[in-house]
Amino acid sequence: MTRKEALKTLPPDLARCQAEKRVGSFLSFGTSRMVRCVNAPTMIATERQPGKDDQIGSMSLCDGCANTMQKVLPPGHATLKRIPDKPVSRRRPRRQ
Numbered sequence: 001m002t003r004k005e006a007l008k009t010l011p012p013d014l015a016r017c018q019a020e021k022r023v024g025s026f027l028s029f030g031t032s033r034m035v036r037c038v039n040a041p042t043m044i045a046t047e048r049q050p051g052k053d054d055q056i057g058s059m060s061l062c063d064g065c066a067n068t069m070q071k072v073l074p075p076g077h078a079t080l081k082r083i084p085d086k087p088v089s090r091r092r093p094r095r096q
Contacts, residue, residue: 012060014083017041019065037065045069045078 012018017037024032041060050056061069066080 012041012044012058014041014060016060017062017065018059019061019069021065037062039064041083042066043080043082045080047078048076 019037020034023035039062046058
């Protein structure tokens with residue numbers, strides 16, 4: 001198996017934002033830890049150029065994390081595409 005085959009990317013998660021946020025205070029002892037965002041995603045961010053692993057990654061982001069990404073990364077680093085809203089089901093639930 002080649003290195004490229006071993007590094008498979010995960011698909012974007014449409015149920016939860018995939019960004020990680022640093023949790024902790026500068027007053028706390030030790031290092032702060034990273035926790036995954038709990039918000040529902042609204043966008044898919046896709047890299048424009050392949051990374052060091054020669055793969056183009058994509059991830060789901062909520063509005064807040066997408067705004068933070070645009071402030072932190074250089075302009076044009078990734079494209080953002082809004083996730084279409086799911087149609088509301090008009091079917092009545094089954095009786096038990």
